Amino acid sequence: MISQLSWKVGGQQGEGIESTGEIFSIAMNRMGYFLYGYRHFSSRIKGGHTNNKIRVSTKPLRAISDVLDILVAFDQETIDLNAHELRDGGVIIADAKFNPTLPEGLQPVRLLAVPLTEIAEELGTSLMKNMVSIGATSAILGIPVEGFRNIVEDMFLRKGEKVVEKNMEAITRGFAFVNEQTGGQLPEFQLEKADGTKRLFMIGNDAIALGAVAAGCRFMPAYPITPASEIMEYLIKKLPKFGGTVIQTEDEIAAITMAIGGNYGGVRTMTASAGPGLALMMEAIGLAGMTETPVVIVDTQRGGPSTGLPTKQEQSDINALIYGTHGEIPKVVMAPTTVEECFYDTIEAFNIAEEYQVPVIIATDLALSLGKATVEPFDYSKIQIRRGKLLAGQELPEMEQNDQFKRYEVTEDGVSPRTIPGQKYGLHHVTGVEHDQTGRPSESPTNRIAQMDKRLRKLDVLAKNFPNPVLVDGPAEESDVLLVTINSLGGTTEEAKGLLEQDGVKVSRAQVRLLHPFPVEQILPYVEKARKVVVVENNATGQITNLLKLNVGHADKIESVLKYDGNPFLPNEVYTEVKGLIKHGDVQRISQ
Amino acid sequence: MATFKEFRNNIKPNWCPGCGDFSVQAAIQRAAANVGLEPENLAVISGIGCSGRISGYINCYGLHGIHGRALPIAQGVKMANRELTVIASGGDGDGFAIGMGHTVHSIRRNMNITYIVMDNQIYGLTKGQTSPRSAAGFVTKSTPSGSIEQSLSPVEVALSAGATFVAQSSSNDLKGLTDLIEKGIKHEGFSLINVFSPCVTFNKVNTYDWFKEHIVSVDSIEGYDPHDRIKAMSYSMQNNGLLTGLIYQDTTRKSYEALVQGFKEEGLAKADLTISEEDFQKLVAEFA
Ligand SMILES: Cc1ncc(C[n+]2csc(CCOP(=O)(O)OP(=O)(O)O)c2C)c(N)n1
Ligand code: SF4
Numbered sequence: 001m002i003s004q005l006s007w008k009v010g011g012q013q014g015e016g017i018e019s020t021g022e023i024f025s026i027a028m029n030r031m032g033y034f035l036y037g038y039r040h041f042s043s044r045i046k047g048g049h050t051n052n053k054i055r056v057s058t059k060p061l062r063a064i065s066d067v068l069d070i071l072v073a074f075d076q077e078t079i080d081l082n083a084h085e086l087r088d089g090g091v092i093i094a095d096a097k098f099n100p101t102l103p104e105g106l107q108p109v110r111l112l113a114v115p116l117t118e119i120a121e122e123l124g125t126s127l128m129k130n131m132v133s134i135g136a137t138s139a140i141l142g143i144p145v146e147g148f149r150n151i152v153e154d155m156f157l158r159k160g161e162k163v164v165e166k167n168m169e170a171i172t173r174g175f176a177f178v179n180e181q182t183g184g185q186l187p188e189f190q191l192e193k194a195d196g197t198k199r200l201f202m203i204g205n206d207a208i209a210l211g212a213v214a215a216g217c218r219f220m221p222a223y224p225i226t227p228a229s230e231i232m233e234y235l236i237k238k239l240p241k242f243g244g245t246v247i248q249t250e251d252e253i254a255a256i257t258m259a260i261g262g263n264y265g266g267v268r269t270m271t272a273s274a275g276p277g278l279a280l281m282m283e284a285i286g287l288a289g290m291t292e293t294p295v296v297i298v299d300t301q302r303g304g305p306s307t308g309l310p311t312k313q314e315q316s317d318i319n320a321l322i323y324g325t326h327g328e329i330p331k332v333v334m335a336p337t338t339v340e341e342c343f344y345d346t347i348e349a350f351n352i353a354e355e356y357q358v359p360v361i362i363a364t365d366l367a368l369s370l371g372k373a374t375v376e377p378f379d380y381s382k383i384q385i386r387r388g389k390l391l392a393g394q395e396l397p398e399m400e401q402n403d404q405f406k407r408y409e410v411t412e413d414g415v416s417p418r419t420i421p422g423q424k425y426g427l428h429h430v431t432g433v434e435h436d437q438t439g440r441p442s443e444s445p446t447n448r449i450a451q452m453d454k455r456l457r458k459l460d461v462l463a464k465n466f467p468n469p470v471l472v473d474g475p476a477e478e479s480d481v482l483l484v485t486i487n488s489l490g491g492t493t494e495e496a497k498g499l500l501e502q503d504g505v506k507v508s509r510a511q512v513r514l515l516h517p518f519p520v521e522q523i524l525p526y527v528e529k530a531r532k533v534v535v536v537e538n539n540a541t542g543q544i545t546n547l548l549k550l551n552v553g554h555a556d557k558i559e560s561v562l563k564y565d566g567n568p569f570l571p572n573e574v575y576t577e578v579k580g581l582i583k584h585g586d587v588q589r590i591s592q
Numbered sequence: 593m594a595t596f597k598e599f600r601n602n603i604k605p606n607w608c609p610g611c612g613d614f615s616v617q618a619a620i621q622r623a624a625a626n627v628g629l630e631p632e633n634l635a636v637i638s639g640i641g642c643s644g645r646i647s648g649y650i651n652c653y654g655l656h657g658i659h660g661r662a663l664p665i666a667q668g669v670k671m672a673n674r675e676l677t678v679i680a681s682g683g684d685g686d687g688f689a690i691g692m693g694h695t696v697h698s699i700r701r702n703m704n705i706t707y708i709v710m711d712n713q714i715y716g717l718t719k720g721q722t723s724p725r726s727a728a729g730f731v732t733k734s735t736p737s738g739s740i741e742q743s744l745s746p747v748e749v750a751l752s753a754g755a756t757f758v759a760q761s762s763s764n765d766l767k768g769l770t771d772l773i774e775k776g777i778k779h780e781g782f783s784l785i786n787v788f789s790p791c792v793t794f795n796k797v798n799t800y801d802w803f804k805e806h807i808v809s810v811d812s813i814e815g816y817d818p819h820d821r822i823k824a825m826s827y828s829m830q831n832n833g834l835l836t837g838l839i840y841q842d843t844t845r846k847s848y849e850a851l852v853q854g855f856k857e858e859g860l861a862k863a864d865l866t867i868s869e870e871d872f873q874k875l876v877a878e879f880a
Contacts, residue, residue, distance in 0.1 A: 030880070048772075156843070199880075200880055201879060210879075216866065241854065243865075249697075263672075265671070267863075269668065269672070284661065286658075378876060385866060402601060421676055422653075424630075429647065430656065
């Protein structure tokens with residue numbers, strides 16, 4: 001019995017690779033397994049190798065694995081590019097149509113040539129070869145074909161009962177063919193039974209978009225970009241039901257400034273983009289900071305610089321997000337680590353934006369935004385809407401003409417009362433020019449200092465109140481290594497930690513969820529107690545390493561493991577790299 | 593109902609004495625009163641430039657943003673609360689150089705806002721450089737031997753971008769300008785009002801007198817029909833873009849807000865933010 005396995009389907013982009021993975025994983029998710037899927041794709045729409053790697057487990061997981069158990073190949077290229085990932089005794093299900101062969105020098109694997117296209121064509125259309133391959137897979141795993149019926153119905157019932165039956169037949173035929181070849185289920189692929197619990201299955205971007213709706217976001221101006229577009233595409237479908245909408249703007253400058261206008265006007269508004277778009281938004285983010293207008297911006301990080309690796313994993317916008325925009329503003333940069341956190345953090349981002357009247361950036365990475373994972377059902381009772389010092393109607397004291405509402409009143413926590421256009425007793429002017437308490441331009445040095453301090457003070461309060469800015473896993477007392485990560489790398493280091501522990505290394509992990517203001521107090525004790533700190537990050541210059549050193553010191557014991565080839569880390573890579581660092585370092589307690 | 597005095601505040605503009613922008617300020621205040629607005633229901637969103645300061649000089653809600661971005665900010669405000677009257681304004685550099693992309697797309701989008709450009713054919717705030725509205729040959733600090741680029745016509749750009757309301761006026765004519773702003777506010781859709789608003793300090797060519805001499809009012813053209821787009825374009829070209837008055841209006845097209853599916857009739861800002869458990873579970877079920 002195994003508790004987890006990795007399955008990959010590959011072929012040419014546009015061949016239905018995605019839907020094959022989708023159907024397989026939704027069915028497994030509904031059976032109660034935990035899934036994690038990561039798509040490898042290029043910016044071409046049709047043509048070009050693409051694959052979808054899915055892990056199935058009886059326990060929660062959120063990283064791709066080093067090894068592969070089953071590879072479904074629609075072309076020879078898929079075998080050539082991916083077969084080396086298969087473990088000893090792994091299986092390739094290949095379309096017999098292209099006379100599949102194994103590359104030389106491969107570990108022992110089993111190649112099953114299955115007439116995927118042929119069976120599909122017999123049933124009416126070669127498109128159904130996906131279904132045949134799913135049937136073939138389920139024969140190996142011993143999953144009854146009927147387990148796929150409800151997802152097939154969900155997908156095809158619109159097109160009629162007949163289409164459903166045809167697709168079920170395709171699955172059944174694939175199952176039967178492999179069953180006959182192998183003489184039944186392969187014992188080494190027997191998956192432990194799942195718990196049957198109903199859970200959700202979604203990508204990080206879905207969770208962000210759903211979180212936005214739950215948070216009361218009703219307007220989103222945005223400009224399309226990989227890997228952020230799913231957020232606007234979801235919201236354009238859903239917001240009209242709540243009276244709101246999405247505007248596809250002419251560029252990201254329009255997107256962010258429209259979002260600022262929306263928030264100034266009183267509606268929770270967000271925009272989402274990736275590195276190139278964030279670069280264009282920087283001046284406006286400064287306006288939001290200066291005018292203390294709330295706004296939520298999502299940055300789904302991808303490979304930079306410039307157009308870089310637009311469809312690949314990277315975490316290289318951190319410096320830009322923290323330091324970008326001229327001048328000094330209070331700004332919050334959050335970094336959720338799981339799909340689940342993407343949901344709750346998005347709601348929190350809207351609350352923080354309004355409570356502190358600041359721009360809030362939610363930074364994800366491509367693997368988190370597009371990686372599809374099983375998620376525990378969201379807790380409706382945890383959805384909170386906190387609008388801070390927003391006053392309307394009766395709450396505003398009466399004013400005479402020429403009185404101006406003190407929109408920028410200097411207060412202890414730095415947050416001033418705020419109101420929105422349309423209120424009789426709230427008239428005030430807002431400007432990106434330095435201004436006094438009523439919003440009128442002012443160059444007075446004392447006023448400048450008072451307003452600057454007031455604005456920046458807001459972050460001190462926020463740093464104290466932010467929920468779980470660092471997630472720590474492992475011993476609070478001394479550890480040999482503290483692994484520090486952000487975003488999707490939490491799942492990878494979690495597994496690497498397990499591998500290191502098998503070698504007797506005491507590992508703790510810190511996932512930083514708030515990049516700015518940096519949660520110094522929360523992380524410092526762990527850094528102090530670790531013999532070595534290793535920051536694992538997907539970029540070339542160690543941006544998080546530097547951020548950590550800058551904020552907590554201890555530069556002598558902080559090192560980085562970097563990867564910037566466009567692919568996410570594999571747990572084993574992290575294990576090997578960290579092991580190397582420990583060996584050459586001065587850690588005593590290591591067992592070898 | 594508010595009088596135009598209620599749209600005045602006690603801030604003294606920092607414009608040079610004689611700057612054309614004073615007339616635009618007064619015209620907005622008068623027009624707002626004439627169409628029956630209350631100060632709290634007007635939002636003036638402005639860009640950066642001498643002209644951009646205007647939002648601070650009118651007693652209403654106002655936002656003075658960043659250079660070239662008055663229009664997208666204004667559109668955001670309008671989406672947030674369609675019950676507000678939203679005026680965007682700024683200079684010719686703001687709207688036709690750095691913000692030109694937004695100008696053209698705002699025209700296409702046709703949201704119900706009024707865009708008033710104070711067109712002085714020069715950059716005032718940065719002390720006298722060329723603008724996309726400067727004539728070829730125009731000598732400025734950045735074009736010491738005369739501009740070698742063509743000047744563009746806002747009217748013709750707007751007409752070709754599908755504008756539903758295009759007007760031009762000048763700071764010489766407070767009454768005419770006020771009347772056009774009123775019409776622009778009442779127009780359903782995007783209204784562009786380009787105002788020749790002389791910079792008395794840095795533009796010694798396009799002065800009040802120069803405009804008096806060169807502009808041609810549509811009222812002087814017999815049988816002028818502001819609903820004929822092709823003729824509007826042709827008259828504008830024949831007059832070097834110096835046509836004034838209501839040049840074109842299309843009353844048949846609906847505004848952007850009216851066309852957005854499911855868009856709330858009352859200001860979105862008034863909407864309840866909470867989602868019912870039932871609605872939430874429906875959304876969640878799609879991911880099960
Ligand atoms: C991004 C950016 N670039 C440049 C400037 C400097 N700047 C301020 S106003 C202005 C142009 C002013 O000309 P115009 O828009 O015609 O307004 P006017 O001052 O003539 O009313 C420039 C270039 C700026 N504020 N922001
Ligand atoms: S510099 Fe020109 S545009 Fe600016 S205030 Fe003076 S006259 Fe007006």
